[in-house]
Amino acid sequence: MRRHVRKSLAETERQSDAVRERSRHRFWTRLLLFLLPSLLVFGGAVLWPVFVDPLPADSAAGQASAGGRTPLKFELSLAPLLVEEAFLKNRLTIAKTDSVALSIDLVDSLLTLDIRGVPVRECKIQRYSTSGALHRARRSPRLSGWVSRPFVLRKGWGTIVKAPIKKVDAPKDTVEAERLANMTPPPDSGDVAFILEFTRRLTVKVSQAEEFSGKGHLQKLAMLAKHRVASLAEGVTNFRRLRQPAPPLIVSIELSRADAKAVYRALPRHALLAFRF
Secondary structure, eight states: OHHHHHHHHHHHHHHHHHHHHHHHHHHHHHHHHHHHHHHHHHIIIIIHHHHSOSSOTHHHHHHHHHHSSOOOGGGGGGHHHHHHHHHHHHHHHHTTSSSEEEEEETTTTEEEEEETTEEEEEEEOOEEEEOHHHHHGGGOTTHHHHTSSOEEEEEEEESSOSSOOOOOOOOSSHHHHHHHHTSOOOOOOOOOEEEEEESTTEEEEEEESSOOOHHHHHHHHHHHHHHHHHHHHHHHHHHHTTOOOOOOEEEEEEEOHHHHHHHHHHOOTTOEEEEEO
């Protein structure tokens, strides 16, 4: 009788161990299935861009069309000279247009508004920073193709109105006309920050060097949120079309408030950009 009871207890323990083992397997299987989408998104959005070439694939095609050949490995040591040569050529190309254009030279810390190659406003860059992808772009074999032609403005967001309009009632007589003519227009004192997205995934973020007010800080956060939503929507579209995840190529610049305001309002819808870094 005792021997039968012992066998029953041993068999019950084995069954319990088997049930616990199956439960552990089911738990880890469900956990893995639950975390798999997050792991895929993390790998595609964070890890994958670190190991791939940060520059877009069409840069090599641009280099082939511009120079008739693809970049060679030994040219990577000449990256600063290649970028400088492309910067000067792009400014020469932009000089042939009638529109206001932008030149950003991080080497000399200078941002310039040009019309037909003539600098109409030179702005001193007080501080700047670049994203990790743009820093790695210096070692990319696609670099010369990426900077071989001017960048074209695609979209823009700002904390101030792009083209302000002031409504003024017509004077009733000459006395009122003279009084209105002597009135000094109110200063445009809003805090300035804006984001410009150019072709070939280059994004330029400009902000005033002066401290933001409470209202200006909220406006800047709202602008950044709009840009983030637009970037996420574009990322979802690329994911649906099975396009390779692209790391952001971002340069952040600080200018004086007056310079930042003048640059943002002077640029046309499809402004050209010559870039040197």
